[in-house]
Amino acid sequence: MSTPMLLSRADVIEVLRLARDGKLVEAMRALTDGPTEPPVADHREGAPPSFDYHTVASAAGERRFKLYIPAGHDGRPLPLIVMLHGCSQSPDDFAAGTRMNELADERRFLVAYPEQPKSANPNNCWNWFKVGDQIRDLGEPHLIAEVTRQILRDHAADEDRVYVAGLSAGGAAAAIMGTTYPDLYAAVGIHSGLACGAARDMHAAFSAMRQGAPAARLPVRTGPVVPTIVFHGDRDETVNPVNGDQASEQASGGPGVRTNVSHGETGTGIAFTRTIRFDDQERAIGEQWVLQGLGHAWSGGSVLGSFTDPRGPDASGEFVRFFLEHRLSARSA
Structure with missing residues (x-):
């Protein structure tokens, strides 16, 4: 024919x-x-979504990542969310559990999932507890930043609306990215993670996961405040919930800001406390969600992925809502 x-x-x-x-x-x-x-060709109508592997190489090594481009993308700049999986997870598993690709179709953004190989960590964990992986332009922070920059170059992402989020070890890595690259990410999402610098070796990592990091160990933020949203279950037996408190306080630059506290529940057995932090100009710079009855799991996630609890508030939806409220150009140093 x-x-x-x-x-x-x-x-x-x-x-x-x-x-x-x-x-x-x-x-x-x-x-x-x-x-x-x-x-x-008119990519605005009928263009299928894509979810493919790409590779980035730099002086710090090489990493694969999967990039989701939503259906009907016409080439105009879209926001980018970089999603960092937890231990024993993969890009496909994390995408399925968070349902972030479905949200990308609805809200129009790109999603990148860097992959941590077993050659870098036998449990596929991001090495958030190693000093060399907590410093700008070195190790894993450099690799993740290079993934971000490559997408900005090759796929015309909107450099004013770039965000990073993660679960558990990925959440700790996201905290590091917000600290080390405040000029690249407009906002950060940390789910069941730890503050930047919470540990500097494996022994200290397990200690911080059990009881939080000693206050003296946590670096004081000296750069610009990067708006950050934190989710943490109060029944988390893998990463003590105090780490959520520490991550939230570190991200906002300390306790000296106004807060607004509200309470709610999902109707499925999970109540929550939501604290919004404001800076001295009354701009919302952070949110902390404490989820009663939630363990070490992505709140509101799909059972198609690992480490999820569908009963909780929709963490993915709240992260996206928070992210899209913030632009890099709107932040003051």
């Missing part, structure tokens, strides 16, 4: 003009000869 011939708008106008002028032979010849220039 032959492929249907598509005429450009200019060709159609020319055929109609020839027919109007009574030049039917010329009009038929124009139709037979086909278009004078190839039609331009």
Whole structure:
């Protein structure tokens, strides 16, 4: 079967003009000869979504990542959310559990899932507890930043609306990214994670996970405050909930800000306390959600992925809502 011939708008106008002028032979010849220039594909209608592997290489090494491009993307700059999985997870597992790709279709943004290989950590954990992976332009922070920059270059993401989020070890890595690259990320999401610098070796990592980090160990933020949303279950037996408190306070630059506290419940057995932190100009710079009865799991996630609890408030939806309220250009140093 032959492929249907598509005429450009200019060709159609020319055929109609020839027919109007009574030049039917010329009009038929124009139709037979086909278009004078190839039609331009309209990606706004019917373009399928894509979820493919890519690779980034830098002085710090090489990493694969999966990039989700929503259906119907027409090439115009979209926000980008970088999602950092937890231990024993993969990009596909994390995407399924958080349902972030479905939200990307609804809210129009790109989603990147860097992959931590077993060669870097036998449990696929991001090495948030190693000093060399807590410093700008070194180790894993550099690799994750390079994933982000490559997408900005190759896929025309909106550099004013770039965000990073993660679960557990990925949440701790997201905290590090917000601290080390405040000029790259407009906001950060930390789910069941730890503050930047909570540990500097494996022994200290397990101690911090059990009881939080000693206050003296946590670095004081000296750069700009990066708006941060924190989710943590109060029944988390893997990462003590005090780590959520520490991550939230570190991100907001300390306790000296106004807060607004509210309470709610999902109707499925999970109540929550939501604290909004404001800076001295009354801008919301942080949110902390403490989820009563939730363990070490992505709140409101899908059972199709690991480490999820569908009963809780929709962490993915709240992260996206919070992210899209913030732009890099709106932040003051």
